[in-house]
C-alpha cells in the first residue's frame with residue numbers, strides 16, 4: 057500500500073485485504089466471532105502476542121479495511137469505525153474525559169453533538185462552555201485549569217461559518233488539551249484537520265462517505281497513542297461497533313467519494329451563484345464564494361468550497377416553505393451529502409429544539425434554508441430552483 061497515492065487511488069485500493077479466493081471487491085465478513093486452532097493460540101491472541109481478531113465488537117476484517125482506508129485518506133495512524141456518526145462523536149469525547157474535566161465547544165454544532173456536550177456530559181460531572189467559535193479570543197477566554205477538550209465543527213451546520221482550526225489547535229497545545237473536529241461538512245477531501253494541528257477527527261460516514269442514502273456509520277481517527285490510551289478500551293467495552301455489512305456498504309461508497317463530491321461541489325457552487333442574484337433571497341452563504349464572511353480562513357484551511365449552500369429567504373418561513381414545496385428534483389429532507397439534492401428548513405427541523413435566542417446566536421432566521429447538492433445535472437437543478445422561485449413572492 058503506498059502512502060503517496062493520491063486520494064482517488066487510496067479510496068479505491070486503500071486498506072484492501074483479500075481472502076484465499078482473491079476476490080476483486082472487498083468481502084463482507086458477517087461473523088460475530090473467530091476460531092482458534094489450539095487453546096494456546098487463543099491464549100496468545102488474548103494476550104496480544106499474535107495478530108488477529110477476537111470478537112466483532114472489538115474489530116473485524118471488513119471493518120478493518122474501512123478503518124485502514126479512512127486512515128490513509130485522513131493521514132491518521134489509527135481509527136475505529138462506529139455504528140453512527142453520533143456514536144463516533146460520543147466515544148471521541150467521553151473516552152478521554154472524567155468528572156471534573158471541562159470542554160470548550162463552539163456552539164454552532166450539529167444538534168445531537170450539542171446535546172452530548174451541553175446536556176449529557178454535565179450529568180457525569182464534565183463541565184462545558186459553549187462559545188462563538190469564530191473568534192479565537194473566545195476560545196482563549198473560556199479556558200479553565202481543568203479544560204481538556206476543545207470541540208468544533210467547521211464549516212458549521214447550517215450557516216456554514218468556519219473556525220480557524222490551526223488557531224484553536226495552537227491554544228489547545230499551550231494547555232495540553234485535545235482538539236476534536238467534526239469534519240463532516242468539509243469532507244475528508246477538502247479539509248485535513250490533523251494536518252492543521254487537531255488531534256482527533258470524527259465523521260458521520262452516513263453523509264458523503266456513504267453518499268447514497270443507505271446506512272448509518274461513523275469513524276474516529278487519531279494517532280495510535282491516543283487511540284490506545286483512550287478509545288481502545290472504551291470502544292471494546294461500550295460497544296459502538298459498526299455492522300460489517302455497513303462497513304462493506306461504506307467501503308463501496310467511498311470508492312466514488314471524489315467523483316461525487318466534485319460534482320456536488322460544482323452543483324452547489326452554481327446554485328449558490330444563481331441564488332445570490334435572486335430578488336426573493338436576502339443572502340447566500342457559500343464557502344466557495346468570495347463574499348463569504350471568512351473567505352480568508354477558508355483560503356487557509358480548505359481546498360474546496362462545499363457541497364452545501366445556506367441562504368436566507370426575504371419572506372421568512374412562508375417563503376422558505378413555498379420554495380421547498382415547489383421544488384421537484386430537489387427533495388425535502390434533513391439529510392445531507394446524498395447523491396440526491398436535498399433541502400431543509402433548519403428552524404422547523406434540524407434546529408427546532410433550540411430556543412429562538414440560540415438560533416439567533418447562530419445567525420439563523422425563520423427564512424434560513426440549507427441546500428445539500430446532489431450529483432444531478434446542474435441544468436436540471438437550476439431549472440428546478442428557477443421554477444420554484446417563480447412561485448415565491450419577492
Ligand SMILES: *Cc1c(COP(=O)(O)O)cnc(C)c1O
Pocket residue numbers: 140141142143145166168169209213238240241259260261262263272273274
Ligand atoms: C449527521 C451528523 C452527525 C451525526 O451523524 P449520524 O450518522 O446521523 O449519527 C454529526 N455531526 C454532523 C456535522 C452531522 O452532519
